[in-house]
Amino acid sequence: MVDGLTKVYGEHRAVDDVTFSVEPGRVTGFLGPNGAGKSTTLRMLCALTRPTSGSALLLGRRYEDIPNPGRTVGVLLDASAQHPGRTGRESLTLSALAMGLDRRRVEEMLELVGLTPAEARRRVGAYSLGMRQRLGIANALLGSPRILLLDEPANGLDPAGIRWMRTLLSDFTSAGGAALLSSHLLREVEVIADDLVVIGRGRIVATGSKEELLATAGTVVRSDDDRALEQALRAQGLEPVPSARGGMVVEAQPVEVGRVAAAHRIPLSELRPSESGGLEERFLELTAADAREGVS
Incomplete structure (x- = not known):
């Protein structure tokens, strides 16, 4: 179309x-x-x-x-x-x-x-x-x-x-x-x-599809230096997305994300599998860099 x-x-x-x-x-x-x-x-x-x-x-x-x-x-x-x-x-x-x-x-x-x-x-x-x-x-x-x-x-x-x-x-x-x-x-x-x-x-x-975009996937990670962690993840071909609740969501297993952080000596404060929070949370994650106002 x-x-x-x-x-x-x-x-x-x-x-x-x-x-x-x-x-x-x-x-x-x-x-x-x-x-x-x-x-x-x-x-x-x-x-x-x-x-x-x-x-x-x-x-x-x-x-x-x-x-x-x-x-x-x-x-x-x-x-x-x-x-x-x-x-x-x-x-x-x-x-x-x-x-x-x-x-x-x-x-x-x-x-x-x-x-x-x-x-x-x-x-x-x-x-x-x-x-x-x-x-x-x-x-x-x-x-x-x-x-x-x-x-x-x-x-x-x-x-x-x-x-x-x-x-x-x-x-x-x-x-x-x-x-x-x-x-x-x-x-x-x-x-x-x-x-x-x-x-x-x-x-x-x-x-x-709605099911694909809302499916549980990836890893939530938060660190003492999210900017440095983001650069390190991107250097490994990973694409972190800012999370609506802070930190980042990465489409990778927690062990893979942890290895990248350890290799760059970046201390982590949170590392866990992502859980789907519904469309609102997924929308906020996907548009975090573009949003001007809140959503209904």
């Missing part, structure tokens, strides 16, 4: 040689700190931003080359970017007409996302953020697409709404759809995602 995708603004590389794929029947979580390049990548996927180089293909085509793209790709990038003067039903009806759909599809989508007839008659400007999210999701699903591109779709939803979102994505992928989901709600991503793509400073820092 995405191959060598790059976007440069002046001297700033917002997205740098990003490559990953989203498989049918699976939810792919797209994660990264603020400013990491997630939104720019999504905008390039749906032709709102032109790549500097590389390609972003959906079922083998660029978004702009797909006839009637709403029938193939459902997009929700910003739930607030909806005409405030239209009612919810009017917004969906205009989209349905543009895609050549039967108006009955509008009522089906309103029911699917839980907007009542009274809410559908209200103007979007009077909607809460959660209601706008539901309307945006209805719009994304209106054309019965095979791919969903969703940026923070659970933002503004209450716990019941988040659970509904989880079920909706599960049903969509169970029917063979492919979903790319960008979110800061790491615990929710951990529940729903099958695969993960983690980006930091515009570059992919990890990609793979």
Whole structure:
């Protein structure tokens, strides 16, 4: 789907040689700190931003080359970017007409996302953020697409709404759809995602199945001089990653890490096998050098 995708603004590389794929029947979580390049990548996927180089293909085509793209790709990038003067039903009806759909599809989508007839008659400007999210999701699903591109779709939803979102994505992928989901709600991503793509400073820092990335692996090590230890480990071809709890995580056995430290006479204060602390801890480890703010 995405191959060598790059976007440069002046001297700033917002997205740098990003490559990953989203498989049918699976939810792919797209994660990264603020400013990491997630939104720019999504905008390039749906032709709102032109790549500097590389390609972003959906079922083998660029978004702009797909006839009637709403029938193939459902997009929700910003739930607030909806005409405030239209009612919810009017917004969906205009989209349905543009895609050549039967108006009955509008009522089906309103029911699917839980907007009542009274809410559908209200103007979007009077909607809460959660209601706008539901309307945006209805719009994304209106054309019965095979791919969903969703940026923070659970933002503004209450716990019941988040659970509904989880079920909706599960049903969509169970029917063979492919979903790319960008979110800061790491615990929710951990529940729903099958695969993960983690980006930091515009570059992919990890990609793979959720099980692979969260599997227990490697060694936690802490020393009196972590900088010297990091240099020694790298000299041996090992790649230490800063741990969210201090020290480093190294994809090697404790005995191997201990030998490197001993050879360089670096006293260790901690040396133990790594234990998976879930997606939040793994995310913090992978993006420690790139994070600007905390995560949800």
